[in-house]
Amino acid sequence: MTRADKTEWALIIAFPVLIAAALLLPSWMVNYIQVSLGTGLVALGVMIQMRAGLVSFGQGLYFCVGGYAAGMAGKFLGITDFFVLLVLGVVAALVISIALGFLLRRYREIFFAMLSLAVSMILYGLLSSSEGLGSTDGFNLPVPTYLFFAPEGDAARMTLYALTAALTVICAIVLNRVLRSPLGMINEAIRENELRVEYLGSSAHYAVHVTYVIAACVSSIGGVLWALSLGHVDPEMTNWTTSGAFVFVVILAGTGNIIAPLVGTFLLEILRVYAVELSPNTWQMILGTVMLLTIIFLPKGLWSLMGRKPKAQGPSPDGAVQPGE
Amino acid sequence: MTVILETRALKRTFGAVVAAHNINIQIHAGEVMGVIGSNGAGKTTFVNMVTGYLPPSSGEILYHGDSVVGLPTRDITRKGICRSFQIPQLFAELTVIDNMLIALTIANGARPALMRRAVTPELEERAMALLDRFGIAHHAQREVGVLAQGVRKLVDIAMATVAEPQLLFLDEPTSGVSADEKMDFMGTLIAALKSTQTAVLFIEHDMEIVETFSPRVVAFYEGTILADGPTAEVLANDKVREFVIGGEFHRKSETEGGVH
Numbered sequence: 001m002t003r004a005d006k007t008e009w010a011l012i013i014a015f016p017v018l019i020a021a022a023l024l025l026p027s028w029m030v031n032y033i034q035v036s037l038g039t040g041l042v043a044l045g046v047m048i049q050m051r052a053g054l055v056s057f058g059q060g061l062y063f064c065v066g067g068y069a070a071g072m073a074g075k076f077l078g079i080t081d082f083f084v085l086l087v088l089g090v091v092a093a094l095v096i097s098i099a100l101g102f103l104l105r106r107y108r109e110i111f112f113a114m115l116s117l118a119v120s121m122i123l124y125g126l127l128s129s130s131e132g133l134g135s136t137d138g139f140n141l142p143v144p145t146y147l148f149f150a151p152e153g154d155a156a157r158m159t160l161y162a163l164t165a166a167l168t169v170i171c172a173i174v175l176n177r178v179l180r181s182p183l184g185m186i187n188e189a190i191r192e193n194e195l196r197v198e199y200l201g202s203s204a205h206y207a208v209h210v211t212y213v214i215a216a217c218v219s220s221i222g223g224v225l226w227a228l229s230l231g232h233v234d235p236e237m238t239n240w241t242t243s244g245a246f247v248f249v250v251i252l253a254g255t256g257n258i259i260a261p262l263v264g265t266f267l268l269e270i271l272r273v274y275a276v277e278l279s280p281n282t283w284q285m286i287l288g289t290v291m292l293l294t295i296i297f298l299p300k301g302l303w304s305l306m307g308r309k310p311k312a313q314g315p316s317p318d319g320a321v322q323p324g325e
Numbered sequence: 326m327t328v329i330l331e332t333r334a335l336k337r338t339f340g341a342v343v344a345a346h347n348i349n350i351q352i353h354a355g356e357v358m359g360v361i362g363s364n365g366a367g368k369t370t371f372v373n374m375v376t377g378y379l380p381p382s383s384g385e386i387l388y389h390g391d392s393v394v395g396l397p398t399r400d401i402t403r404k405g406i407c408r409s410f411q412i413p414q415l416f417a418e419l420t421v422i423d424n425m426l427i428a429l430t431i432a433n434g435a436r437p438a439l440m441r442r443a444v445t446p447e448l449e450e451r452a453m454a455l456l457d458r459f460g461i462a463h464h465a466q467r468e469v470g471v472l473a474q475g476v477r478k479l480v481d482i483a484m485a486t487v488a489e490p491q492l493l494f495l496d497e498p499t500s501g502v503s504a505d506e507k508m509d510f511m512g513t514l515i516a517a518l519k520s521t522q523t524a525v526l527f528i529e530h531d532m533e534i535v536e537t538f539s540p541r542v543v544a545f546y547e548g549t550i551l552a553d554g555p556t557a558e559v560l561a562n563d564k565v566r567e568f569v570i571g572g573e574f575h576r577k578s579e580t581e582g583g584v585h
Contacts, residue, residue: 174440177439177440177442178439178440180442180443180444181437181438181439181440181441181442181443182430182431182433182434182437182438182441182443183437183438183439184443185426185427185430185437185443185444186427186430186431186437188416188419188427189416189427189431192415192416192417192418192419193414193415193416193417195414196414196415196416196484197431198397198398198399198402199376199398199399199402199407199408199414199485200399200402200427200428200431200432200484200487200488201399201402201403201431201432201488202399202431202437203397203399206436206437207437210437210439214439
């Protein structure tokens with residue numbers, strides 16, 4: 001087992017900070033944090049694919065699969081246990097992503113983006129026309145229980161929040177390790193020059209497939225957490241606008257560090273709140289302007305501000321760039 | 326010497342165009358061999374076929390007696406056949422050391438591990454040692470995209486050697502290197518490769534380099550082999566002089582002897 005790096009320590013420290021935030025901040029803010037932790041995991045899924053040069057415009061698919069798997073288990077099977085719902089959401093995403101990965105791993109750039117979008121929109125169409133699943137209105141989820149523990153009121157809210165925070169931190173640490181692993185390194189190489197990766201003796205298709213499945217599983221965890229937080233799922237989870245928002249977050253935040261999309265998701269939520277407050281009918285224009293300014297002035301996202309060094313500083317004495325650091 | 330690679334009646338067509346036909350070559354363990362021929366003669370097509378980038382239209386490629394036809398490039402690389410490129414194929418936005426670390430990481434395992442840290446001090450040490458062997462260790466922290474062509478070529482070749490291949494193809498290693506530096510460049514390269522006992526086949530247009538560094542030469546012309554043998558014999562061959570070299574090249578021995 002490798003030792004924790006700075007990013008992982010920051011994530012570990014973030015957990016008690018998140019718990020403290022829940023006790024100190026107003027409830028509306030805590031709700032935004034909880035929701036953005038769920039969607040932040042989907043943004044992480046988008047981010048790890050972007051490190052391989054793949055832009056998924058259909059990550060909402062797995063966000064939705066996770067949420068609907070948990071919701072359907074509750075609705076049709078009467079399962080309310082948080083951990084069982086979580087496992088079901090991940091298993092559903094795992095099975096679907098392994099199957100779809102055989103197709104998607106063959107495509108790159110705009111073809112990958114459009115194909116991932118197309119697949120997510122197929123699910124959107126199916127769910128929107130499924131009366132048993134509430135069509136476009138979706139349906140509600142049961143209040144989760146935790147093994148033999150069924151908290152109520154504030155205790156229920158706090159338990160779900162704490163588990164959401166813990167799972168987000170765990171997923172982020174795992175993904176940080178993936179980015180530093182041989183797979184993470186090969187993904188960067190695929191983004192730069194896939195031909196050379198093959199000529200060095202590695203299968204780019206295999207690396208892309210594994211990355212796609214990991215991104216799907218993480219996104220499905222985000223979907224389960226988000227659905228349980230709001231107590232509701234609907235087909236909008238897999239609509240292209242939702243998937244686009246995840247891409248927006250990653251572009252806004254950058255792919256330089258695993259923490260960036262999590263922070264970016266929260267910033268987007270806050271930005272959206274204030275944009276709606278400021279201009280209820282044209283709030284999207286404010287988001288668009290922020291997006292444009294980010295692309296123009298910070299093409300590598302907000303996280304690039306963290307990595308800027310004084311010009312006089314020489315190259316790092318300890319050698320290579322550590323992905324994820 | 327042991328034959329490590331043998332091609333039999335190798336042919337490749339693109340529609341009506343015959344890019345290579347009746348290519349019969351034997352490559353022995355540890356030998357250095359030059360390949361000459363004008364543009365379009367079939368040299369790179371031959372390398373592309375042997376390394377799995379292009380499937381041959383017909384014919385056989387035997388590596389240690391086993392056919393490698395139909396195998397993907399990565400599997401052929403893992404068997405011990407590697408190559409460098411006429412235009413260096415690097416990870417341009419990364420540093421030289423990162424390029425080497427990626428090559429070493431891939432060489433260490435076909436299936437990338439998920440939770441193990443890729444970069445270790447030992448791996449960095451190996452990467453630096455390889456760069457040092459090619460005389461480019463001082464460029465380790467520089468981004469590949471900003472390097473001079475000669476250095477990029479050496480990085481490209483160094484990356485091709487990390488898997489310790491038994492057979493290495495170098496596609497025009499000195500192209501883009503200035504005329505003054507070509508000899509030194511090739512000297513550095515061959516010296517670095519000699520220590521590995523790798524069989525080297527290099528495609529080259531500069532006949533002085535071919536004559537200096539390769540005891541054996543294969544001359545390609547219009548997709549087929551015009552001559553194959555000791556360098557002195559091939560370069561003295563009338564057909565090779567007429568169709569491949571042209572009239573302007575005079576062998577070192579002739580020049581030294583005053584024959585023009």
